[in-house]
Amino acid sequence: MKRFFRLFQRMNRQQTANSLSISVALFAVLFLHFESSPTPAGADIARRVVNKTSFILAGSHSANRSQSAGVASSTTPGTTDSNTITDLNGKIQLLERGLDYLAKTPDYTAAFVKQELVNGELLDEQEVELKIRHAPFSVYMKWVSGEVGREVLYVDGKNDGRLTAHGGGWRARLPSVSLEPTGSLAMAESRHPITKVGLHCLTQMMLEIHRQDLQQQSYSKFEQLADQSFDGRNCHAFLIEYKDRQASPQYRKSISLIDKEWCIPVYTKNFGWLNGDAPADPDQHDEATLIEFYSYANVKFRPKLIALDFDHTNDDYGFKRQ
DSSP states (O other): OHHHHHHHHTOOHHHHHTHHHHHHHHHHTOOOOOOOSOOOTTOHHHHHHHHHHGGGGGTOSEEEEOSOSOSOTTOOTTOOOGGGOOSHHHHHHHHHHHHHHHHTOOEEEEEEEEEEEETTEEOOOEEEEEEEEETTEEEEEEESSSSTTOEEEEETTSGGGOEEEEOSGGGGGSOOEEEOTTSTTTTTTOSSOGGGOSHHHHHHHHHHHHHHHHHHTOEEEEEEEEEEEETTEEEEEEEEEESOTTTOSSOSEEEEEEETTTOOEEEEEEEOOOSSOOOSSHHHHHHHHEEEEEEEEEEEEOOOOOGGGGOTTOTTSOOOOO
């Protein structure tokens, strides 16, 4: 809210005349990627995420598996043996299998929870009802915590490449707005644009980072932790720590859970660097350096989504024309 008023004060007369639309945009685009501050009321999945995996943050209950052979060649989605994943190359192979799985999956729905550090401020966790279609890439998001009722819609190749959004609460009565996904307004409260939301993008991003990690040997520690249950599903748990800020300017540490059946990351927390002495308590250190948290629960693959699921004229949605 403070950021909104600072932007408002800097507007010229012409911008002030359009302030109503801009205010809708600002509140409508708090989206995307997609971790430890108080959970908004009603964010049941966010609470479940923290409760089920909080012990990992201190690196406890480790399976103590060191670097060695990687993933066995017989490992496939649905038959992954946790004891075979022993180095970063093994995790990379696991993610590659997950990417193949997603490439064969046309669509899915999920409960998406995210928390991000944006412009030096760690925002509250947000829970979003998510629909994704891979071809053409299409996204529908509806907030169920925070500004409840906010909706954002994007379809690749439609609306001149713009997203459509409206606010929640009383703002839902205002007209919808169209915004460039990478524009300053759309990115004012997000680390990644809506074009990068979803399991496929998260898996691909994690793969690219880890391939670079392996090539440059930028990490000081890779460890497979004890297997975890997330959203009632069995998951591999991984921890990676980086040597220093020079080796990894953005990330200091990352924790991720990968679904054993799908080989897809359903939970990830990424931590950055402090500009000073680190707290002695690992939990406090992580709390002070969280930069990204994304989780996907209640994932339903192949729900047979249709074009109307990504159409702003859908009677089930609240998009209003000017």
